[in-house]
Amino acid sequence: MILRSCDMKASIKFLGMHRIITKIDRLDMPINANTSVSDALEYTRERFPDLPIEKGMVIMTVNQEVSKPDRILRDRDIIEFLPLIAGG
Amino acid sequence: MKIIHQIEYTPAPVVGGYTDRILRVDLTRPEITIQELPPDFKNKYVGGRGYALKLIWDDAKRTTRYDSPENILVMSSGPLGNEPAFVGTGKFIVGTISPLTDTFIDSNIGGHFGPILKRAGFDALAVAGISKEDVVILVDGDAGTIAIAAAPEYGTDADEGALSFGERLLEETNGGDINDTLAAVTAGKGGVNSRFGIVNSLFFDVRRKRLRSKQAGRGGTGTVMRFKGLRAVVARSSLSKVNANNAIDKEGVRRAGAALKAVVSQCDGQQLHLSTWGTTGLSEYMDKFHLFPINNYQYGQSPESPKLFAQVFLDRYFDKKVPDGCYYGCNLACAKGAQNVQLTRGPKEGKVVDIDGPEYETVGAVCCMGIFDPQFVMEYNWYCDEYGLDTISTGVSISFFMECIQRGYLTEEDVGYALHFGNIEAADRLLHEIADGRGFGKIVGQGVARGKKWVAERYAAKTGTSQDAVMAELNKFGMEVKGLEFSMYITKESLAQQGGYGFALKGPQHDEAWLIFIDQVHKELPTLEQKANALKWFPLIRTWFNATGLCKLPWIDVRNPEAANTPEPSKNIPTLNYYVAYLNATTGSNKTLQDMLDDSERLSVLQKLINIRHGKGTRANDQIPWRAMGPAYFNEYEARAEYYDEWLQQQLGDLKMPATAQERHTLLMEKRVEAYHHLCDMVYEKKGFTIDGIPKRETVDKFGLMDEQAEKLLTQF
Numbered sequence: 001m002i003l004r005s006c007d008m009k010a011s012i013k014f015l016g017m018h019r020i021i022t023k024i025d026r027l028d029m030p031i032n033a034n035t036s037v038s039d040a041l042e043y044t045r046e047r048f049p050d051l052p053i054e055k056g057m058v059i060m061t062v063n064q065e066v067s068k069p070d071r072i073l074r075d076r077d078i079i080e081f082l083p084l085i086a087g088g
Numbered sequence: 089m090k091i092i093h094q095i096e097y098t099p100a101p102v103v104g105g106y107t108d109r110i111l112r113v114d115l116t117r118p119e120i121t122i123q124e125l126p127p128d129f130k131n132k133y134v135g136g137r138g139y140a141l142k143l144i145w146d147d148a149k150r151t152t153r154y155d156s157p158e159n160i161l162v163m164s165s166g167p168l169g170n171e172p173a174f175v176g177t178g179k180f181i182v183g184t185i186s187p188l189t190d191t192f193i194d195s196n197i198g199g200h201f202g203p204i205l206k207r208a209g210f211d212a213l214a215v216a217g218i219s220k221e222d223v224v225i226l227v228d229g230d231a232g233t234i235a236i237a238a239a240p241e242y243g244t245d246a247d248e249g250a251l252s253f254g255e256r257l258l259e260e261t262n263g264g265d266i267n268d269t270l271a272a273v274t275a276g277k278g279g280v281n282s283r284f285g286i287v288n289s290l291f292f293d294v295r296r297k298r299l300r301s302k303q304a305g306r307g308g309t310g311t312v313m314r315f316k317g318l319r320a321v322v323a324r325s326s327l328s329k330v331n332a333n334n335a336i337d338k339e340g341v342r343r344a345g346a347a348l349k350a351v352v353s354q355c356d357g358q359q360l361h362l363s364t365w366g367t368t369g370l371s372e373y374m375d376k377f378h379l380f381p382i383n384n385y386q387y388g389q390s391p392e393s394p395k396l397f398a399q400v401f402l403d404r405y406f407d408k409k410v411p412d413g414c415y416y417g418c419n420l421a422c423a424k425g426a427q428n429v430q431l432t433r434g435p436k437e438g439k440v441v442d443i444d445g446p447e448y449e450t451v452g453a454v455c456c457m458g459i460f461d462p463q464f465v466m467e468y469n470w471y472c473d474e475y476g477l478d479t480i481s482t483g484v485s486i487s488f489f490m491e492c493i494q495r496g497y498l499t500e501e502d503v504g505y506a507l508h509f510g511n512i513e514a515a516d517r518l519l520h521e522i523a524d525g526r527g528f529g530k531i532v533g534q535g536v537a538r539g540k541k542w543v544a545e546r547y548a549a550k551t552g553t554s555q556d557a558v559m560a561e562l563n564k565f566g567m568e569v570k571g572l573e574f575s576m577y578i579t580k581e582s583l584a585q586q587g588g589y590g591f592a593l594k595g596p597q598h599d600e601a602w603l604i605f606i607d608q609v610h611k612e613l614p615t616l617e618q619k620a621n622a623l624k625w626f627p628l629i630r631t632w633f634n635a636t637g638l639c640k641l642p643w644i645d646v647r648n649p650e651a652a653n654t655p656e657p658s659k660n661i662p663t664l665n666y667y668v669a670y671l672n673a674t675t676g677s678n679k680t681l682q683d684m685l686d687d688s689e690r691l692s693v694l695q696k697l698i699n700i701r702h703g704k705g706t707r708a709n710d711q712i713p714w715r716a717m718g719p720a721y722f723n724e725y726e727a728r729a730e731y732y733d734e735w736l737q738q739q740l741g742d743l744k745m746p747a748t749a750q751e752r753h754t755l756l757m758e759k760r761v762e763a764y765h766h767l768c769d770m771v772y773e774k775k776g777f778t779i780d781g782i783p784k785r786e787t788v789d790k791f792g793l794m795d796e797q798a799e800k801l802l803t804q805f
Binding site: 017 | 355357358359360361364367369370372373376377397398399448598599601602603604605606609610611640641644645647649651652657658660
């Protein structure tokens, strides 16, 4: 995936075990007018191939709202991967 | 040990998950009897919670309270507990009339006791009466004896501790060496001195080669146990754990178990990582979504919260090399524990202890007191277990009194020390006072519902304010419903979970419904009708787990990837299908998932009838504190003013927003209260209840529950 360098960026925040695996809290990602959540997923996979973020295993949120893969990202959006918490 | 009464018996074999026998003990007489169950009993009441409900429906009456001789303490697994080929099968429930709610309570608990009791020949143990002296019950399936013995004395240190006493008792019972053929349940001095005493389940962990414990925490079951004069029950059986349920279709059990184990093995490491850090992993996500119950549920998030995230406990305390299942065959293995932790506070300061936990709920209880110290979490966990206190009710009760000081309803002089949010020394001191029944602990140990009355009387007398006016304020932030303290989730922004707590028959414990993420984060329940449907469906399937002897976590907290292709992924139906197969293979039945839900609904309606009988079954009893519906006080509103204003604007549509923040706060709370009442209407309709929350006659008839007592009860409405 090739992303044009520009001033806009989104951030992928890592929580819980994802933070332990990546050893970072957040990953900044340059975006353009067409960058989608799906691109963010790919961007993350390229950098952290061992990160368990398969479909059905996590939900993706943008600014704390569950989001579909085709959602277009805006400047300073925060993307997070959350486990499917359903209560013990 | 001094034997007071003993009988000999031949253990009944387990067939298809049942022995069809209940062990009845009357501690007043004292008397031990074995009740043979008719064939239709299990078909109608399933096991676990269902057995406890039926026994209490029949034997207790309207006036029965926790300390009445006729109150029964029931311990019962279910047909599907006791099977290492499946996942999470060590559960049993403890059910009784609660000292907190004055109606039926049950609390589920892991460990080996339920399975061993079954192998020793009993589907349930039911203890009635009150002993004149402290006793223990010994159920020895190997020797074929059941005895009531005088509680042995091991010295003050051991005798006062639920864990210490249990360990000494098991050693004595087994000739000095503890192994996994026996297990015990115990209750400590916290049960004597408070209304929220717990029952500990002690079992020998062959991997760690030490005793471990799990807890039936909610509702004061340990208080009932100690009031009966019962210190402990030991069960023993050397019968094989393999195929212990004597399933009708053993290959079917193996197949269902293998399928579920494969899902758990594949998915937990990609989802919640329960096998790595237990339920403490939830803390970070709760904080992220403003659900962490900080300062008595005032704020859901804090910059200090990371001190209580899972990695802290993993790095500093948890043993990372040993799988931590609470029963054989469970590959979810979430029962985390720590070894060799030195206590830095309290009467046992300096002692090095092994700690089982913490669970998320205990972490939540500590942040509820405004404390963010992981060492305190560990010590609070250990002391509560050793004293036999519920970590949730203890924390929420202390937090309530902290807020009474914050809002001026109490002073430091009333308490005797600075009981402020975040004051570790004060919280620690109060914990020990509750356990000992001394000082301010005598008041706090009565729980939030009774605490509110105490504060209202005192404040009204001091200020000349009417008690009703004070109670109205205390009801806003006293976090209890039906007399039970809330478990550790903020519900302000999830209407569905407000119902999950409000309609929970035992009081606000999330084991009947936990819908926060589905509702608030996933947005899967956008309409009132969808929320109401979820508030019917989830409590029913969760009830089924509590009736069958199973842990819910392998179903609800490990999402089967196949679920993503179903209409309602959150129900995790592909995994539930393994449970249907497991049930049918074990018992020889041919039930569908809907049949299981119908069985649960029968139990749910029966529990509702018991609540009505005990004065806790109407719409009024399902009402929740303002704090559970939204920002009860202006400081809470201010903390997230932008968010709340946006929410209010969405509700108002084109209507103009009030000009001042105070007006907006007031209007927001009016909207929240209104929404909860609409939810009540819709949920009652879905459940076949009247607008007042009473089951309609046809609902009771439908499940074959219209006996003479039900008939008489319903004529009052």
